[in-house]
Amino acid sequence: MPAISFQSVSKTYSLAHGQLKALDQVSFDIEDGEFFGLLGPNGAGKTTLISILAGLSRATGGKVLVQGCDVQADYAQARRKLGVVPQELVFDPFFSVVEALRIQSGYFGVKNNGAWIDELLASLGLADKADANMRQLSGGMKRRVLVAQALVHKPPVIVLDEPTAGVDVELRQTLWQFVAKLNKQGHTVLLTTHYLEEAEALCGRIAMLQNGRVVALAPTSELLKSASSNVLRFKIDSELPKALADKARITGRIVQFPAHNAFEIEQYLGAIREAGLHAEDIEIRKADLEDVFLNVMAGKSAGAAVLNTDGPVPDEADSTVREAAGMGVA
Incomplete structure (x- = not known):
């Protein structure tokens, strides 16, 4: 059973001057335990797809499953299986860091979660900020808290939507080492990023979106060979x-x-x-993944020819994560 299954997902917005098709029949599966990259230019539909996955938006057509649970028909179970780190810095200004994590645990009915919260704080460099009010934190520290909140209920599927946008090198290194460790332990990771060197180092398989459609889908090594x-x-x-x-x-x-x-x-x-x-x-x-990405977006055959729906190559995915776990991605 796939960890995530997008099945002919479409999304159309009604605007004053007409309709905008943000997603057009997007279909692919992300296998259990995979580290998967979702790439595309601004406006390609990445965040719309993740919003549908997280239950924040409804698809116009098609459906999305999380470990077999439909995100609309069985939304409660689907959301328990997901941990989502959004692009935006969203926080409650009335609580400290540790209070925010305890409240987030309560949302999912997780009791006696102190040991895991302490581990999250230590792993994400937040231990000395545990009692600080959220308003007192820098943007990078707020981003770390968002990651901790997404992981506090130990979800089997982790979704990272531009998690390192605008943050310092130290946080990027800390975050990727920790997430790669979770992936090795069996968690599925879906990553969107504009830092293509991160995707190349971490992801065993990648899909590229353009104008709401999948224009490339293959193991990272195959995409690199196509350039x-x-x-x-x-x-x-x-x-x-x-x-x-x-x-x-x-x-x-x-x-x-x-x-x-x-x-x-x-x-x-x-x-x-x-x-x-x-x-x-x-x-x-x-040639690196940035070269491939630019070829695909330009519609050149070197990249656009790579489009398949085969599952991950286990040895390749494992070696990619092992390499990422021992490195700092700058």
């Missing part, structure tokens, strides 16, 4: 000619070109020299 084999990367202080700029990914001084072989690399460098430009810090690297 160009190499990327030429260098720094430059001058503006590239338009013919070159149209083929490049440019971030400030950093220029990157997809390069399938040594001949293409030589062509790019030769064109730079002919334009009278000087490239610095030249390197050749393997």
Whole structure:
């Protein structure tokens, strides 16, 4: 039985100027114990899909199951199986950190939960803030409390919606080490993030959404194989000619070109020299998930061809989590 099953899920919003289809027949399963990534640009439908999963929004069509429980027909059981960390910082300003966690335990009928609350506080670096009022915490500390609240009833399925947006490196490292540990213990994790290096390091399988549709779904290793084999990367202080700029990914001084072989690399460098430009810090690297993501979003065959609904590759997923558990993801 899948941990999460999205079955032809659609969502349409009625607006003043017409209708907006946020999700269009989204279907895929997330297997029990999997670390799964859900990626897409802003407005792709990721948060809408998670809102439907969490019971905060109703699907226009299709259904969602959490360990076999329909999120609408059997909402109480479905929500007990879920722990959701939302994008927004939502907190009650009248309670301390430990009081908020005790109240959250009560929502799910969990009694005598002190030992697990203490472990959460220690694991998320909140032990010294246990008695602090929520209003006194920084944004990063509030984010840690949201994670603790999502985990306080020990849900088998953990949903992380942009959990590290705008937080410091220390929290990201602490969070991923702790979540990877929970995943190794059997918890299923669904992650959405714009930090693609996190998804590449942690997720055994990834789905990509665009305009409310699944445009790629495959094990992370297969997605990486679908990209160009190499990327030429260098720094430059001058503006590239338009013919070159149209083929490049440019971030400030950093220029990157997809390069399938040594001949293409030589062509790019030769064109730079002919334009009278000087490239610095030249390197050749393997394509990463960001390269794949940009290809898929642009509709290029290198990424868009990868679309399958096969389950996770256990050895690959396990090794990915083992690697992530022992590393700090910056």
